[in-house]
Amino acid sequence: MPITNKIVHNMPPQVSEMSGPNSPRSAFTIVELLVVIAIIGVLVALLLPAIEMARESSRRSACSNNxxxxxIAVKLHEQSHKTFPTGGWHGWLGDPSAGYGPKQPGGWIYNILSFIEHDSLRQLGKGLSGMPKEQAMVTLMESPIDVFQCPSRRLPRTYPYTGPELKNAKPPKDVAKSDYAINAEISYEKSEVIMPDIQLRGKGASNTILAGEKSLSSENYTNGTGxxxxxxxxxxxxxxxRRSGSGAPMPDRTAGIRFGxxxxxxxxxxxxxxSVRFVGDDEELVPTK
Known part of the structure; x- marks a missing residue:
């Protein structure tokens, strides 16, 4: 084959005149860019509520687990001491040397500490007196526990103490709080409620409120004045x-001395x-049947 033919056959195809540096190129117009941005904005607006709902569902589940x-802790207390946790004494802090029952000035939260793996807090100050005991009681009051804080409301840390002086302790500036309260018919001042009171003389264990979230104005989550x-x-x-179990729940947007x-x-x-149930804002807390 002639050499000239080989050269012709190996030459690259001619480049189109339209492929030069001055040839037109496809690109987004400003209108198209604005349309894309608008679509993205709509999608984000649609997704954010769904994401927030999923997060709130998770927080509500964590609250239910609390x-x-x-x-479980109250049940263990009842099995161990044959009564529901006593309500303690009005105006007093829990005392580790006073045991359990009506002689214990601390309320239900203090009395179940040993049954939620916080026995070390329950024993703070035991056997002590004077300044060492006062310091131990301050340590107790400054020790928040995560199972007593609703994750939809506030973090498990200390918040301002704004109440009156206690009769057996000097509260520090910031103290542990609780987002939960017990039924005032189950635990009240110097109470000794036994299970037959619930099962036989009440509405039955499955229809009797034990504890729940307490209503608290959202404006007062962190200032201690609610x-x-x-x-x-x-x-x-x-x-x-403690809270009364009557009526309907009172959500935080309205707030009051009820469950909510x-x-x-x-x-x-x-x-x-x-059992733990989610009761709607328009439902009665205590069933009529």
Whole structure:
């Protein structure tokens, strides 16, 4: 084959005249870019509520788990001491040397500490007197526990004490709080409620409220001035740690001395049989049947 033919056959194809540096190129116009941005904005606006709902569902589930732990601890207390935790004494802090029952000035939260793996807090100050005991009691009051804080409301840390002086302790500036309260018919001042009171002479364990989220104005989550949120979690009988089980839940947007919480639509409630249910804002807490 002639050499000239080989050269011709190996030459690259001619480049199109339209492929030069001055040839037109496809690109987004400003209008198209604005349309894309608008579409993205709409998608984000649609997704954000769904993401927030998923997060709130997780927080509500964690809150329900907190109450389940409370119910288990109360059951263990009842099995060990044959009564539900006493309500303690109004205006007093829990005392490790006073044991359990009506002679114990601390309320239900203080009395179940040993049953939620916080026995070291329950024993703080035991056998001590004078300044060492005072310091131990301050340590107790400055020790928040995560199972007593609703994750939809506030972090498990200390918040301002704005109540009156306690009769057996000097509260520090910031103390542990509780987002939960017990049924005032189960635990009250110097109470000794036994299980037959619930099973035989009441509505039954499955229909009797044990504990639940307490209503608290969202404006007062962190300042310690909300109704029923001025003291410390380990005190005796007070609005800070007990609620009446009558009526409908009172959500935080309205607030009051009832059960209620920050969750949209209702409140988590634990019953004396150990179950935890979500009760709607328009439902009666105590069933009529």
């Amino acid at each position: 109450l389940r732990q409370h119910a 109704i029923g949120d001025t003291l410390v979690a380990y005190v005796g009988d007070s609005d800070d740690i 919480g920050p969750h949209p639509g209702g409140v988590n409630i634990a019953y004396c049989d150990g």
